[in-house]
Amino acid sequence: MLSTFLAVLRRDLLLAWRGRADVLVTLAFFVIVVCLFPFGVGAEPNQLRAIAPGVLWVAALLACLLSLHRLFAQDYADGTLEQLLLSREPAAVWVMAKVLAFWLSTGLPVIAVAPAMALLLDLEQGGLSVLVLSLTLGTPILTLLGAVGAALTLGLRGGGMLLALLVLPLFVPVLIFGAGAVEAEVSGSGALAHLLLLGGGLAGAVALAPWACAAALRISTE
Amino acid sequence: MTTSERSRSVLRFASPQYFYPLAGKLAPWFAALAVVLTLAGLWLGFFVAPTDATQGEVYRVIFIHVPAAWMSMFIYLVMAFWSAVGLVMNTRLSFVMSQALAPTGAIFCFLALWTGALWGKPTWGAYWVWDARLTSQLLLLFLYFGFIALTRAIEDPRRADRAGAIIALVGAVNVPIIYFSVNWWNTLHQGASVSLTKAPSMAATMLAGMLVMAIAAWMYTIAVVLWRVRPMILERERHTEWVGTVLEKELQAVAANKGGRA
Numbered sequence: 095m096l097s098t099f100l101a102v103l104r105r106d107l108l109l110a111w112r113g114r115a116d117v118l119v120t121l122a123f124f125v126i127v128v129c130l131f132p133f134g135v136g137a138e139p140n141q142l143r144a145i146a147p148g149v150l151w152v153a154a155l156l157a158c159l160l161s162l163h164r165l166f167a168q169d170y171a172d173g174t175l176e177q178l179l180l181s182r183e184p185a186a187v188w189v190m191a192k193v194l195a196f197w198l199s200t201g202l203p204v205i206a207v208a209p210a211m212a213l214l215l216d217l218e219q220g221g222l223s224v225l226v227l228s229l230t231l232g233t234p235i236l237t238l239l240g241a242v243g244a245a246l247t248l249g250l251r252g253g254g255m256l257l258a259l260l261v262l263p264l265f266v267p268v269l270i271f272g273a274g275a276v277e278a279e280v281s282g283s284g285a286l287a288h289l290l291l292l293g294g295g296l297a298g299a300v301a302l303a304p305w306a307c308a309a310a311l312r313i314s315t316e
Numbered sequence: 317m318t319t320s321e322r323s324r325s326v327l328r329f330a331s332p333q334y335f336y337p338l339a340g341k342l343a344p345w346f347a348a349l350a351v352v353l354t355l356a357g358l359w360l361g362f363f364v365a366p367t368d369a370t371q372g373e374v375y376r377v378i379f380i381h382v383p384a385a386w387m388s389m390f391i392y393l394v395m396a397f398w399s400a401v402g403l404v405m406n407t408r409l410s411f412v413m414s415q416a417l418a419p420t421g422a423i424f425c426f427l428a429l430w431t432g433a434l435w436g437k438p439t440w441g442a443y444w445v446w447d448a449r450l451t452s453q454l455l456l457l458f459l460y461f462g463f464i465a466l467t468r469a470i471e472d473p474r475r476a477d478r479a480g481a482i483i484a485l486v487g488a489v490n491v492p493i494i495y496f497s498v499n500w501w502n503t504l505h506q507g508a509s510v511s512l513t514k515a516p517s518m519a520a521t522m523l524a525g526m527l528v529m530a531i532a533a534w535m536y537t538i539a540v541v542l543w544r545v546r547p548m549i550l551e552r553e554r555h556t557e558w559v560g561t562v563l564e565k566e567l568q569a570v571a572a573n574k575g576g577r578a
Contacts, residue, residue, distance in 0.1 A: 242486055246479045250469050259465055260483060263458040264490050267497035274501065295493075306486055313478040 095187055102178075102188040106195030109168075116164060121203050124157040128211045139216050146215035147276035150225060151232075151269055153211075154204050158233055159261065161200045162240040163247075163254050165192065166311065170248050176315055185308035193234075193241050193304070201233040217280070224279040224289070231292040232272040238303035239264050245310035268295065330407050332549045333558045339542040339549075346539035353532035360525035368522075377435040378522075383530040385428035387537060388456060391421035395463070396488035399481035409545075411477035412552070414484060415467050416544040420537050422460035429453055448502035452495045459487045473552055 110117060131149045132142060169175040178188055208229055209222045217225070243261040247253040275288035328334045361379035368375040395414045402410030432450060433443040444450065466483055470476035553559045 239486075242482070246466060246483060247469075252469065256462075256465055256469055259458070260462040263455045263462065263494070264486070266455060267490075267493050270497045270501040302489070306482060310479065310482050313475055313482065316475060 095183065098181075098183040099187050099191045102191035103195050106192055107198065110195065110199035116161070117199055117203055120157050120161045120200050121207060123160060124153050124204050125207065125211060127153040127156060128214065131215075142215045143217060146212060146217040147221070147225070147273045147280070149215060150208055150212055150217075151229075151273040151276075154208065154229055154233060155236060155265055155269055157204050158201060158236045158240065159258055159265075160254075161196075162237075162244045162261075163257060165196050165241055165244045166248055170315070175311065179312060179315060185311065186304040189241070189304045189307045189311070190300075193237055193307070196241075197234050197237045201229075201237060205229045205233065217276070221276050221280045224285045225276045227289060228272045228275040228285070228292060231289060231296050232268045235268050235292070235296050235299045236265055238299040238307075239268075241307045242303055242310055245307050245314055248311070248314040268292070271295070330409055332409050332412070332553055333556075335409055336546060336549050336562065339546050343539050343542040343546075346535045346542065350532050350535035350539055353528055353535060357525055357529035357532050360521060360528060365521045365525050366519055371439060374435060374438050377431050379525050379529050381428055381431040381435060382526055383533040384424045384431065385453065386530055387533045388421055388425035388428055388453070388460075391417050391424065391537065392456060392459065392484075392488065392491065395421065396484045399484040402477065403481050403485075408477070408552070409549075411481060412545055412548050413541070415477075415480060416541045416548060417537075418460055418464050418467070419544070420540055422457060422464065424533070424537075425453060425457040425460055429457065446502070448495075448499040451498045451502070452491075455494050455498070456491065459491070463487065 128149060131145065135141060135145065166175060169178070179185060181188075205226060208225055212222055212225055240257070240261050243257045243264075246260065247257045250256060271288045271292045275285040275292065278288055279285040329338055357379060361376055365376070367373055395417045398410045398414040398417070401407060402414065429450070432453075436445065437443050463480055463484055467476045467480040470479055550559055550562070
């Protein structure tokens with residue numbers, strides 16, 4: 095079981111590495127969205143500081159959403175997905191491996207540049223570590239929930255918009271606790287409660303989402 | 317179970333063939349009940365119930381608002397229930413039921429938001445505040461939209477059924493989480509909201525009017541869903557023999573009606 099997990103993980107990471115341009119596009123999207131906000135709301139430092147946690151989190155959430163359709167599309171098109179479903183290995187295992195590889199190749203780069211973007215918005219230094227921590231706990235939940243949506247909309251016309259409609263309402267709690275954690279830290283009330291809730295959400299998502307995702311993939315490839 | 321036993325069992329109505337005529341027979345009764353109860357409820361609400369001491373006449377919107385809000389939440393649960401039954405027992409009718417429920421749920425959800433906005437303007441001074449209840453109701457509307465859009469976007473009915481069932485269940489698991497998170501977010505932000513729970517206790521006639529309207533909403537939902545289920549069944553089972561005979565019979569009835577009038 096572990097060997098399946100590692101084999102799928104290795105393969106997907108290798109594929110992601112060979113198609114690095116996609117990852118860079120996601121990253122560029124994140125950076126540009128964050129940079130749009132000062133143009134929209136004005137460059138007043140106090141105002142930017144106040145909206146920084148929300149802006150960074152929404153931008154990360156959108157970057158995650160827009161890359162989600164790539165999660166299974168390639169494997170669906172070339173038949174790999176069907177072969178994986180036919181194999182004897184439990185589907186939840188390799189689904190988890192694919193989600194992890196996807197998060198490592200899209201979520202992690204976004205988290206890596208997030209502190210730099212936070213400096214652009216003049217977020218307080220103390221908030222940076224909590225921002226990184228909340229994104230590290232929160233973006234995997236987004237990817238796991240999004241994977242279910244991506245599996246359900248596989249191969250549909252207008253799948254991208256539909257995927258957004260399906261998963262965005264489900265992303266709201268993550269956004270609330272993620273952005274809330276940074277805000278709570280900056281305002282001095284401590285981010286522990288938010289981070290614990292995010293961690294709990296992540297544990298729940300890891301436990302449930304791969305199964306739902308595997309069931310969705312079965313339905314979509316029938 | 318022998319064949320005769322099965323044909324007498326209530327479970328036979330899980331088969332579209334038996335449910336189709338039953339739905340046709342029951343729907344008008346529920347519709348009639350809905351009309352009677354709505355008239356009674358509105359009469360109670362608009363003419364019998366006293367004017368509220370603090371809010372004046374504006375409060376009367378609750379006779380539509382509260383039943384609509386209750387119904388929108390309850391219908392999502394019923395939808396998730398039928399989805400689960402469909403996935404576990406592999407019954408076609410369950411999926412049809414959950415898809416027939418979705419538009420009604422969405423309409424009630426929208427109605428609750430709309431009447432809430434109309435009530436909010438004179439009471440809170442704004443059509444919309446980011447109150448926990450309002451926000452979770454809005455997210456529920458988005459969940460309905462997602463379910464409807466997904467089931468309509470997939471052409472193969474088998475895949476549409478199952479995909480819709482999964483998203484309904486995922487949504488049902490998330491609804492309490494969304495409600496909790498939005499509540500948490502709201503209490504931290506201290507929005508300019510007024511708590512309804514702190515309002516003084518209601519007059520008995522107000523409560524009665526609201527309950528009658530709530531039951532009317534139930535009856536309306538049942539009637540509409542039964543009506544919506546019938547053409548859906550015919551469309552899905554159009555290749556079977558029994559649909560052929562049903563359609564032929566209805567055609568003959570229409571022809572006889574025309575002949576009688578001429």
